Amino acid sequence: MIEYRFLSHAKINWRLHIGSLRSDGYHNIITVMQKISLGDEVRVVFPALEDVVTCSESIPTDKNSPLMKVLHLIREIKPSLKRFCFEIQILKRIPQQSGLGGASSNAGTLLRALNKLLKLGLDEKELVKIAIQLGSDVPFFASDYVFALVRGKGEVVVPIPDPPQRELVLVCPSFGISTAWAYQAWDLKVGASQGFREKDERNKVLVVESEDSLLRDVHNDFEEVVFAHYPELFSYKRKLYQAGCEKAFLSGSGSTLVGVLPQENHRTKNMVVELFRDEPVRVVFCKTLCQEPALPAFCRGRV
Numbered sequence: 001m002i003e004y005r006f007l008s009h010a011k012i013n014w015r016l017h018i019g020s021l022r023s024d025g026y027h028n029i030i031t032v033m034q035k036i037s038l039g040d041e042v043r044v045v046f047p048a049l050e051d052v053v054t055c056s057e058s059i060p061t062d063k064n065s066p067l068m069k070v071l072h073l074i075r076e077i078k079p080s081l082k083r084f085c086f087e088i089q090i091l092k093r094i095p096q097q098s099g100l101g102g103a104s105s106n107a108g109t110l111l112r113a114l115n116k117l118l119k120l121g122l123d124e125k126e127l128v129k130i131a132i133q134l135g136s137d138v139p140f141f142a143s144d145y146v147f148a149l150v151r152g153k154g155e156v157v158v159p160i161p162d163p164p165q166r167e168l169v170l171v172c173p174s175f176g177i178s179t180a181w182a183y184q185a186w187d188l189k190v191g192a193s194q195g196f197r198e199k200d201e202r203n204k205v206l207v208v209e210s211e212d213s214l215l216r217d218v219h220n221d222f223e224e225v226v227f228a229h230y231p232e233l234f235s236y237k238r239k240l241y242q243a244g245c246e247k248a249f250l251s252g253s254g255s256t257l258v259g260v261l262p263q264e265n266h267r268t269k270n271m272v273v274e275l276f277r278d279e280p281v282r283v284v285f286c287k288t289l290c291q292e293p294a295l296p297a298f299c300r301g302r303v
C-alpha cells in the first residue's frame with residue numbers, strides 16, 4: 001500500500017457578482033477566486049480493501065458524498081480502476097459552510113491529484129466536465145490555477161497572471177451559512193431574473209489590471225443579503241477596518257470575513273486579536289497562494 005498526502009487549500013472570493021437564475025437552478029456568476037494557505041490535509045491510501053472516506057469532523061461519507069463520487073466518476077472514464085479500492089482520510093482545518101470552499105476543495109484536489117498520481121491523462125476540458133458534476137466551485141479547485149476569473153455557474157475557469165501575495169486574517173464565526181440559502185435570499189431580495197448589476201461588465205468586473213485595481217474593486221453581492229440576516233457579520237467587517245485592514249469582505253456566501261493585512265502588520269494583527277477576543281469566532285492568519293504546490297506533498301510506502 002502507498003499513502004499520499006497533500007493539502008486541500010481553501011479559497012477566497014475577491015469579487016463575486018451574481019447574475020440571473022438559469023434553467024438548471026444555478027445562477028450565473030462572475031467571481032475572482034484565489035487559493036489560500038489554509039487547507040485540509042487529504043491522505044489517499046491505495047490499494048485499500050474497500051472504498052472508504054473518513055474525516056476528523058462529521059461530513060457526508062456515503063456513496064453520494066463528493067469524495068466517493070470522484071472515485072465513481074474516474075472509474076467511469078477508466079474502467080481498469082475498478083480493480084482498485086481507495087481509502088481517503090480528511091483532516092479538517094477549513095471550517096464548514098464558511099464560504100472558503102472546503103468540500104469543493106477536497107473533491108477538486110482529490111480529482112486533480114488522482115489524475116496526476118494515477119496518470120489518468122485527463123485534460124483540462126475533461127477535468128472540468130467531471131468537476132462540475134461534483135459542485136460549482138470544484139472546477140477551480142481541480143485546476144492548477146491559484147488565481148482565476150470564474151464564470152458560468154463555475155465551469156469557466158480562466159487563470160489571471162500575477163497572483164497577489166498578501167497576508168490575510170480570516171474571522172470564522174461559530175456558525176455556517178448554507179450556500180443554497182444565500183442564493184435563495186438573493187433571489188427573494190433582488191429577483192431571480194435580475195442580470196449582473198454592473199452595466200459595463202467588461203471593464204468593471206471582468207478585468208483584473210493590477211493588485212491595486214483588485215483591491216479597489218473588492219465586491220461581494222452576497223453581503224447585501226447575508227449582513228441583513230446576520231448583522232454581527234457586518235460588525236466583524238467594521239472591526240477588521242478598525243484594526244487597520246486594507247480591505248475587509250465576506251468570502252463567498254459566508255460566514256467567513258476576510259481582512260487584507262497591511263504590509264507592516266504587527267500592530268494590526270495584535271488589534272485583531274484584541275478586538276475579537278470576546279467574540280464567538282476563530283481568528284486565522286494565513287496567506288494567499290501564488291503557486292500551486294507540486295503533488296503529492298508527501299508520499300510513503302506502507303506494509
Ligand SMILES: C[C@@](CO)(OP(=O)(O)O)[C@H](O)COP(=O)(O)OP(=O)(O)OC[C@H]1O[C@@H](n2ccc(N)nc2=O)[C@H](O)[C@@H]1O
Nearest residue numbers: 025026027099100101135136137153179180183252253254
Ligand atoms: C457561493 C460560492 C462562490 O464561490 O461559493 P461558497 O460560498 O459556497 O464557498 C459558489 O458559487 C458556490 O459553489 P458550491 O459551494 O460548489 O455550490 P454547489 O454545491 O454547486 O451548490 C449549492 C447550491 O447553491 C446554489 N448555487 C450554487 C452555485 C451557483 N452558481 N448558483 C447557485 O444557485 C444552488 O441552489 C445549489 O443547489
Ligand SMILES: Nc1ncnc2c1ncn2[C@@H]1O[C@H](COP(=O)(O)OP(=O)(O)O)[C@@H](O)[C@H]1O
Nearest residue numbers: 059060095096097098099100101102103104106
Ligand atoms: N469533504 C467535505 N468537507 C466539508 N463539507 C463537506 C464535504 N463533503 C460534503 N460536505 C458538506 O458540504 C457542506 C458545505 O460545504 P463547505 O465546503 O464546508 O461550504 P462552503 O462552500 O460554504 O465553504 C457541509 O455542510 C457538508 O455537510
